[in-house]
Amino acid sequence: MMNIILIGPPGAGKGTQAKRLVSERGFVQLSTGDMLREAKSSGTEMGQRVAEVMARGELVTDEIVIGLIAEKLDSVAGADVIFDGFPRTLAQADALGALLQARGTQIAHVIEMAVDDEALVARITGRFSCASCGEVYHDVTRQPKVKGRCDICGGTEFLRRADDSEDSLRVRLMSYYKQTSPLLGYYHAKGLLRSLDGMGEMDAVASGISAILDS
Numbered sequence: 001m002m003n004i005i006l007i008g009p010p011g012a013g014k015g016t017q018a019k020r021l022v023s024e025r026g027f028v029q030l031s032t033g034d035m036l037r038e039a040k041s042s043g044t045e046m047g048q049r050v051a052e053v054m055a056r057g058e059l060v061t062d063e064i065v066i067g068l069i070a071e072k073l074d075s076v077a078g079a080d081v082i083f084d085g086f087p088r089t090l091a092q093a094d095a096l097g098a099l100l101q102a103r104g105t106q107i108a109h110v111i112e113m114a115v116d117d118e119a120l121v122a123r124i125t126g127r128f129s130c131a132s133c134g135e136v137y138h139d140v141t142r143q144p145k146v147k148g149r150c151d152i153c154g155g156t157e158f159l160r161r162a163d164d165s166e167d168s169l170r171v172r173l174m175s176y177y178k179q180t181s182p183l184l185g186y187y188h189a190k191g192l193l194r195s196l197d198g199m200g201e202m203d204a205v206a207s208g209i210s211a212i213l214d215s
Contacts, residue, residue, distance in 0.1 A: 001105055002080040002213070005087070007183060008113035009176040010169065011124040012198040013205060017113070018082050020206050025213075028076045031084040035068045036060060046071065066095050073103060088180050093187075109212055110187040113198030113205065117173060120199070125166050131157035 004027075006014040021027040039047040040054060046067055053060050065086065073081070087093040100106050126139035132155035137144055145151050150158075163172065187193040196208040 001078055002108045003083070003100060003105060004081070004108055004213070005083045005110045005187075006113065007110060007180065007187075008198050009115055009117075009120065010172045011120050012113040012115050013202065014084065014113060016202060017205060017209055018084050021082055021209070026080065027082050028079040029082045029084050030069060030072055030086070032065055032068070032086045035072060036065075039068055062089075062092055062095060065092070066099060069096070070099055073099070077103075087183065090182055090186055093183055107187075107192055109194055110183075110192045111209055111212055112184060112193060112195040114195050115198045120173075121166055121169055123199075124164050124169050127164055128158045128160045130155045131159045 006018060008014055018027075018029045022029050036050055036054075039050040041047065041051075046064070049064055050060060050068075053064065069083075069086065083096070087096050097107070122140075123138070126141070127136060128139070129136045130150040130153060133150060133153040135150055135152045136142075137158070149156055162168070184193060194212045196205065196212070198205060200208070
């Protein structure tokens with residue numbers, strides 16, 4: 001069993017690389033966002049707690065998130081796991097370490113996808129996706145082969161995320177650096193941190209991640 005964390009600012013490509021690891025290496029991706037949505041509609045005791053908190057417009061506590069992760073780990077026992085969107089803080093990192101230790105396992109690698117902020121802003125603000133299938137395109141680097149028509153499903157409607165504006169992205173970047181970047185020092189001190197260039201081509205980044213996992 002191998003547990004890894006992909007870490008990096010919004011838009012660094014963590015989700016894309018996680019999906020590749022799922023399809024190519026059989027990893028299980030544990031996304032806190034997905035788990036919260038599933039729990040909310042599950043009807044379980046934990047799901048009811050999540051629904052009540054979200055209905056009040058409050059943030060879900062670390063205790064609840066750790067509880068959801070514990071349930072998910074038990075359901076995929078023995079699988080290689082990618083933690084997506086967690087941990088975000090030092091307290092969460094401590095809690096995750098304790099949770100894994102109680103199950104006789106630990107984090108094997110924390111892979112930082114390092115980026116250049118200005119290049120990242122250019123990458124993200126040019127993004128748009130097919131409204132039908134979700135295929136992602138870019139104003140500069142990846143237009144549909146036929147203008148106005150999705151390469152995958154032929155759809156003709158496209159969307160841009162509201163939070164992909166430059167102002168919104170810079171706010172998200174600042175939040176990342178304040179809350180999450182201390183984790184880099186935390187995992188470096190534990191000898192778990194590996195860094196690679198998150199601004200490279202997708203295949204190059206994937207090869208870099210594979211080299212880390214195979215080391």
